[in-house]
Amino acid sequence: MMVETVNVTTAEKATAVPTVRKKRKWTADHWLAAVFLAPSVILIFLFVYGFIGWTGYVSVSNWNSLVPDWSFAGLKNYQYLFQDFRFQADLRNTLVFTVLFIAVVIVLGQLLAILLDQKLRGESLFRNIFFFPMALSFVVTGVVWQWLFNPSTGVNLFLKPLGLDSKWYTDTTILGGFQWGKIEFGVPLAMIAVVVAAVWQMTGFAVAMYLAGLRAIPDEVREAARMDGATEFQLYWKIVLPLLRPITASVIIIMAHISLKIFDLVYAMTGPGANFVTDVPGVYMFETTFRGNYYANGAAIAIVMLLSVAMFIVPYLVSSRKGGS
């Protein structure tokens, strides 16, 4: 995740070269920079934009078997998708997952960061404990939480004597359900189990971000507030949290693009789930393309995923570009 933010800035630098050219003459340094950057720029154009374009082309073709068929299909594949029960369920699930996941990560991340910021002993130990899950692959997280939430094992062994018989991710109930198109719109209970696993994995990242943010707030600010008679609660609510807003924006962007294209966690933990209560576009795309050999349909799903991520990333990049220069 950190790598990406770095990438964005190198990309900005890469394009800064031509703007500089107008003012000054190109020195050897500039040529050197251009030579060094050229391979990665070319590779990215080929392997990122080239393949995005290619996927886009496949998504409007008739290639829905093992034999490639490049004839133009128009928007047929997209039309099929949006009428498809499974894809409608996927969109609902993605929305529910994204909203719950980001909200919990932000609240928990701020809370834990503020607690950690109290200059307590063994802080680095706690920091590592919270950050450790980040080191795991989503697949590992998925398998572990699958065991924990299995209705006949895991946490249920403790919950059953208490009279709680939870079905967790096998539950097909959809809360607040009202019919919308073919699907029931609401919060699938099974999705909450997946959100818990995802939160467990990613909260540490938010904690680290917020902790860095808290450390960047000068002590003078807090002291001034205290001098003015603010309580600790007021201090955090009125002063510290508003100062952390730029960090919240970054956390939202990073978490949103993870959650919108999540695949491995869901695939390992629940799969599509009964009645597709835990299915997400990533899983659907994988099964359509590589199991059903519906390459055009799969490409259409991938393009929809790309657009949904772009909806978050593009405004952010535009705004950060404006703020930065």
Next chain:
Amino acid sequence: MRKKASAWLALALGVGMALSGCSSSSSSSDDANQGSQKAGEKLEIFSWWTGAGEEDGLKALIKLFQEKYPDIEIENAAVAGGAGTNAKAVLASRMQGNDPPSTFQVHGGAELNEGWVAAGKMEPLNDLYEQEGWMDKFPKALIDMVSKDGNIYSVPVNIHRGNVLWYNKKVFADNGLQPPKTFDEFFQVADQLKAKGITPLALGDKEPWTATHLFETVLLGTLGTDNYQKLWTGELSFDDPKVKQAVETFKKMLGYINEDHSSRNWQDAAQLVAEGKAAMYVMGDWAKGYFVNDLKLKVNEDFGYVPTPNTDGKFMVITDTFGLPKGVKNSDDVKKFLAVLGSVEGQDVFNPLKGSIPARIDADPSKYDEYGKQTMQDFKTAELAPSLAHGSAAPEGFVTKVNQAVNIFVTQKDVNSFTDTLVSAAAELKK
């Protein structure tokens, strides 16, 4: 202006970088260890045999081959995943990228014929069959399953039976019950078990093919072999009253399954029967391998087996075969391997360990256990029907759509919407 343009460029680059950054983790590990071996002309055997029993069988087969041909280097390129779901994905991307393994596991029937053969990716093996004298050693119905337009495209190594109802002997004896032969008997038995607080039927549909598997046995039992076959040629429509009747029966059966079915895979469901928590289980006879090899149960002592309701004398056949992809450099070596695979010796070293029966009719029954002997006998006399869930009856794309429809049906139990989906998916079958 220039500044604005460069801002957009930066934006575009940034989006691309951010998008590509996180998605690489899931795919790279798979690709890294495959495909690089072809330069060394190793004989790469691609399969999804990584489970207990099946892996032993494959290794025994490889050992036999290496005794005969010590000079040929072999690479076992098995990919894990139930019923080959992951392996098929890996295979599809390798075949599309013109990087085929030397030989690969493929179910006989539509998966082979409508898939790889139709895509022009397979070499015919007629000369190998003639050279080895196989034409009368495999049943004709089986050779037809691996043939398209008069050419034979793969060598069957084993036969699995899909329509088996496994039951817990102790549970049945304790309750004074007989294993059901018809759907009526099934529901009688199921009601009695339910009254005693025992789950009558185990299901583990975390991977939806298991529910499709149950459904296809109900289809076969309700329609009979002829009508069942007609479904795949388009002669019988999926909104036929007989199909609806099968769907109703399937729906009724789903009222007797374990509650946590969607969190279990097929092995987990088999465990319920082994532990006596559930009484019956419909699964192919690889379940026997799991019972015997992994759970250390005894055939006809701890668990028994009968054909699924109304399918006595019918044999839902699933056959694993290996073929020769086009563009393989060491095709002579591959043919040597296929020859061993199709020999009596090869089949008898592989199948007892895998828990399947040989595809050849002249194999040695004394090497097989009680279940194997009886199934070999049934295979010679029964009517053969291709399995839908395992890709023999219809192409993968259709199977994927059926799996989706079944997944929805298990929860919603809407008969009309289910058959409607099947009808619209079946439009692709008629060619």
